[in-house]
Amino acid sequence: MMGRTPCSDENGLKKGPWTPxxxxxxxxxxxxxxxxxxxxxxxxxxxxxxxxxxxxxxxxYLRPDIKRGKFSEEEEQLIINLHAVLGNKWSAIxxxxxxxxxxxxKNFWNxxxxxxxxxxxxDPVTHRPRSDHLNLLSNxxxxxxxxxxxxxxxxxxxxxxxxxxxxxATQLAKLQLLQNILHVLGDTTPTSNLDLLNPFGPSSxxxxxxxxxxxxxxxxxxxxxxxxxxxxxNQPNLQSFEPPHQQQVLPTGNQHMDGGSIDSxxxxxxxxxxxxxxxxxxxxxxxxxxxxxSASPECSTHVLMQMENKVMPNECxxxxxxxxxxxxxxxxxxxxxxxxxxxxxxxxKETN
DNA sequence: AAAAGAACCAACCGCCTTAAG
DNA sequence: TCTTAAGGCGGTTGGTTCTTT
Numbered sequence: 001m002m003g004r005t006p007c008s009d010e011n012g013l014k015k016g017p018w019t020p021x022x023x024x025x026x027x028x029x030x031x032x033x034x035x036x037x038x039x040x041x042x043x044x045x046x047x048x049x050x051x052x053x054x055x056x057x058x059x060x061y062l063r064p065d066i067k068r069g070k071f072s073e074e075e076e077q078l079i080i081n082l083h084a085v086l087g088n089k090w091s092a093i094x095x096x097x098x099x100x101x102x103x104x105x106k107n108f109w110n111x112x113x114x115x116x117x118x119x120x121x122x123d124p125v126t127h128r129p130r131s132d133h134l135n136l137l138s139n140x141x142x143x144x145x146x147x148x149x150x151x152x153x154x155x156x157x158x159x160x161x162x163x164x165x166x167x168x169a170t171q172l173a174k175l176q177l178l179q180n181i182l183h184v185l186g187d188t189t190p191t192s193n194l195d196l197l198n199p200f201g202p203s204s205x206x207x208x209x210x211x212x213x214x215x216x217x218x219x220x221x222x223x224x225x226x227x228x229x230x231x232x233x234n235q236p237n238l239q240s241f242e243p244p245h246q247q248q249v250l251p252t253g254n255q256h257m258d259g260g261s262i263d264s265x266x267x268x269x270x271x272x273x274x275x276x277x278x279x280x281x282x283x284x285x286x287x288x289x290x291x292x293x294s295a296s297p298e299c300s301t302h303v304l305m306q307m308e309n310k311v312m313p314n315e316c317x318x319x320x321x322x323x324x325x326x327x328x329x330x331x332x333x334x335x336x337x338x339x340x341x342x343x344x345x346x347x348x349k350e351t352n
Numbered sequence: 353a354a355a356a357g358a359a360c361c362a363a364c365c366g367c368c369t370t371a372a373g
Numbered sequence: 374t375c376t377t378a379a380g381g382c383g384g385t386t387g388g389t390t391c392t393t394t
Contacts, residue, residue, distance in 0.1 A: 017362070017388085039379065055380075056363065091382060106383075107361050 014048045018057050022047060026054055027062050060103045067099025071108055079105060080113060084127040 018026075029045035035058065036044075038051035047054060060066075071079070075097060082093045090102035090109075097105065117124040 015364075037379080052365095052380085053363080059381095060362075088383065102382075103362075110384095111360060 012048070013042075013050050013053075015053070018061075022049070023057070023062055026057060030058060030062075060101045065099055066101065071100075071112075075100070076113065079109065080117070080127075083109065083113075 025045055025047055029041065035041055038055045041051055041054050042049045078097065079093060082096055086092050090106045094100055094102040094105050114124040121130055122128065123130050
């Protein structure tokens, strides 16, 4: 196939930044006639540009429904969440942010969000903790910061519950550190997703005697409690570890741990919006733990399939995936709190 | 105040997919 | 079924603006 003539090969056509006059001509023409065939448009409108350039200018800048200005925290979190599931499908991501273009989101990702994830010790491609040695320290800092956040709950919440949650969060932080250490050491394939939490499971048996106690300060009973607390019937709601956002009203009772309902603050706030309800963590500042979600297409697909089939988390362990870890799977299944309709919709959109 | 470096972002390039003939 | 034009998409570039020294 000869292929069509590239825009740039056409003689005498202007390139580079658009002038206000060119913008005005393009907008006037499209308002009067619609864009029709983009290739024919510049000729009809009297613009010395190729059709592709006109289309890009219109869709990325001149379109009247474009929302300009800084991205909100909600939008940032949404982009991160969507990117974790969709990867660099900027157009698909843009489809869930009304008024934002794929180009704008792509630029925002490359200039801001990628760096933020890196600063948090996360791989911006996989959204997983980076496992290089230096990052162990940054992860630890981040995790410990997260546990401190929980301690703030004592100001506004039942003391016993808050202390328990803080203790659990600390244990989680330690476990994630342990997981990273194991990852670096090459032991990255637990036989089940909660295996690492199971003090009697195969993973722990591979540790040197006294390692948990001496290095991480964990003892068997603590581990057992943690394991029991977070096993299948009681998936952790890591979003509960978000710090109170100013006057945030905390859930009552033990709702934070039951893992069965989603905090309304995590849902997109705009009522009547026909777009997907993608989980928000609008109150999560970027110095706290992000949602741990997988970004690899294979894993994402796998997780989506699991959501569809209501597979229990510990059944989704993929022996062939040497990078799969407990916390990553927890992160994946945090999304179990999101309605099936959301995932169905997402799958439909991506597969159609 | 000037220079250098970093950050930002509009626009381009080239590949892929789709639809029409 | 094949060819071709057109649109769409993601990666990249390069000019401009901002920040630091």
